[in-house]
Every structure is written in structure tokens, then in C-alpha cells.
Amino acid sequence: xxxxxxxxxxxxxxxxxxxxxxxxxxxxxxxxxxxxxxxxxxxxxxxxxxxxxxxxxxxxxxxxxxxxxxxxxxxxxxxxxxxxxxxxxxxxxxxxxxxxxxxxxxxxxxxxxxxxxxxxxxxxxxxxxxxxxxxxxxxxxxxxxxxxxxxxxxxxxxxxxxxxxxxxxxxxxxxxxxxxxxxxxxxxxxxxxxxxxxxxxxxxxxxxxxxxxxxxxxxxxxxxxxxxxxxxxxxxxxxxxxx
Numbered sequence: 001x002x003x004x005x006x007x008x009x010x011x012x013x014x015x016x017x018x019x020x021x022x023x024x025x026x027x028x029x030x031x032x033x034x035x036x037x038x039x040x041x042x043x044x045x046x047x048x049x050x051x052x053x054x055x056x057x058x059x060x061x062x063x064x065x066x067x068x069x070x071x072x073x074x075x076x077x078x079x080x081x082x083x084x085x086x087x088x089x090x091x092x093x094x095x096x097x098x099x100x101x102x103x104x105x106x107x108x109x110x111x112x113x114x115x116x117x118x119x120x121x122x123x124x125x126x127x128x129x130x131x132x133x134x135x136x137x138x139x140x141x142x143x144x145x146x147x148x149x150x151x152x153x154x155x156x157x158x159x160x161x162x163x164x165x166x167x168x169x170x171x172x173x174x175x176x177x178x179x180x181x182x183x184x185x186x187x188x189x190x191x192x193x194x195x196x197x198x199x200x201x202x203x204x205x206x207x208x209x210x211x212x213x214x215x216x217x218x219x220x221x222x223x224x225x226x227x228x229x230x231x232x233x234x235x236x237x238x239x240x241x242x243x
Contacts, residue, residue, distance in 0.1 A: 015130060019043045020050045020076065021092065022068050026115075029095035030063060033119060034126075047071030051079060061129055066093040066104065076105055086159060086174055088129040092117075100188035105211055106218060108173040111201070132202050149184050151243055152230045154223045157182055165220050170222040175200060175215055183231070183241035192238040238240065 017034055021027040022045045034041050042057040044050045048070030054062065062080075077089055088240040091104045091112040104112055111125050120228045146158035154165040161177055163170040172180070182191070193209045201211070216239060220228050232240045 016040045016042070016057060016059040017126070018050070018054055018057055018062045020062065020068065020073070020180065021045065021065040023065075037123065047073060047076045050076055054080070060086045060089065060133065061126060063090050063092060063126070064109070066091060074103060077104065077107045078107050081173060082171070088133050090125055090129060105175060106173060106214065108175070110174070128202050146181060151180070151223055151241065152225060166223050172222070176219055176222070179215060179219065187241050187243055190234050190237055190240045196238060
């Protein structure tokens with residue numbers, strides 16, 4: 001991977017990025033690249049030490065490798081989301097299979113880059129995630145302003161990232177909650193896959209619609225919407241929420 005710096009695209013001064021990567025060459029390259037772009041960086045080469053580094057550094061974004069000693073990137077991502085930490089996570093993976101990417105997104109990662117990656121692609125994804133999150137200056141959890149709402153027998157509380165269905169409590173990932181909020185804002189409307197991807201993953205998302213379909217499958221399970229009656233597939237177009 002060529003880490004030669006590119007001209008800055010946006011103003012990045014004082015924006016903090018935590019790099020969690022155990023390959024010393026990639027770690028050094030990422031540090032030099034991001035610092036040359038004006039970011040402030042901290043690094044960690046073990047998954048089991050990253051949570052403590054995050055707490056001390058308070059970054060606006062995390063670049064997280066999947067394969068780490070101590071605790072895997074998947075497990076660390078899961079821990080962060082379990083603590084209701086909404087900081088954007090960009091995962092680095094050497095694996096090219098779709099299922100590996102889907103696992104990371106299901107656990108709460110916001111985007112991924114497959115090694116070897118291009119510098120421009122990496123920077124574009126980082127900048128896109130920071131724009132969507134306000135670069136660490138916006139409300140860190142905009143969903144906290146939303147009120148609980150109902151989908152069928154399930155009650156969704158955006159403040160707790162939880163879905164209550166009878167006596168069953170389901171934890172929602174950041175992507176799942178955001179997707180439900182989009183549906184709730186457009187009840188009864190047919191939403192194309194492209195619109196949903198743009199709204200939830202952003203306009204700079206490079207993945208496929210299969211990722212969206214996988215999240216819909218998980219949401220139906222959590223909603224108890226097995227037939228389904230509420231999250232409806234509109235073949236050839238996208239999805240619709242019917243309450």
C-alpha cells in the first residue's frame with residue numbers, strides 16, 4: 001500500500017482519529033498519512049488495550065483492524081456499541097468475502113476498507129464518516145432526541161438503542177436504529193434500496209445492496225416480523241414500512 005500523502009480535501013485540524021492496528025508498517029503508514037492530512041492521531045496495537053486508549057483520547061473516529069491480538073476488531077466494535085458509544089468506526093479487513101464485511105456492519109461498524117486499500121479511497125471514507133457525524137462536534141447521539149415509537153408489537157427507544165417486544169428486549173446496532181428511524185419518517189412510502197443506502201450508509205458508501213438486505217433480515221427477527229407484515233419487500237424497488 002502506498003501511503004504517499006494526498007492534498008487535503010477538507011479542513012481536518014484538531015480532529016482526532018484512533019488507529020487500532022497490529023501491523024507496525026501499516027500502523028506507521030496510517031499515522032504519517034493522517035498526520036499529513038492535519039488529523040491528530042493516537043494508536044494502539046492490541047484490541048484488549050484499545051478501549052482504555054479510546055477513553056483517554058476521545059477520538060472523533062476509529063480506524064479498526066479486524067485481526068488483532070487480545071481482542072478482535074469484531075469484539076471491540078461490539079463492546080463499543082454495547083456501551084452506546086456512537087463514534088464512527090471504519091474497519092480494516094484483509095478478507096474479501098462479503099460475509100466478513102456484513103458481520104462487521106451488523107456489529108455496528110459504519111464502513112470498511114479491504115486491504116490492500118488505496119490512500120484516496122481510505123481518506124474519502126474517513127472524510128465521509130466525519131461529515132455525517134459532524135466531525136466530532138455535532139450531537140454525538142442524534143437519536144437521543146427521538147421519542148420512542150411503535151412498529152407492530154415492538155416499541156423502539158432511540159435513546160437506549162433498544163427494541164422491546166413483550167418481555168423480550170433486543171439491542172439495536174447504530175445502523176439498525178438509523179434504518180428504523182428512516183422508515184418511521186416515511187411510513188407507508190416505498191423507499192428504494194439506493195435511497196436507504198444513501199440515508200443510512202451515506203453517499204460515499206461503496207458496498208452493495210446485499211448489506212442492506214442483511215440488516216433488514218436481522219431487523220425482521222428482532223421485530224418478530226417473520227411473515228413479514230411490517231418491513232415489506234417491494235420487489236425490484238426496495239422496502240416499505242407498514243404499521
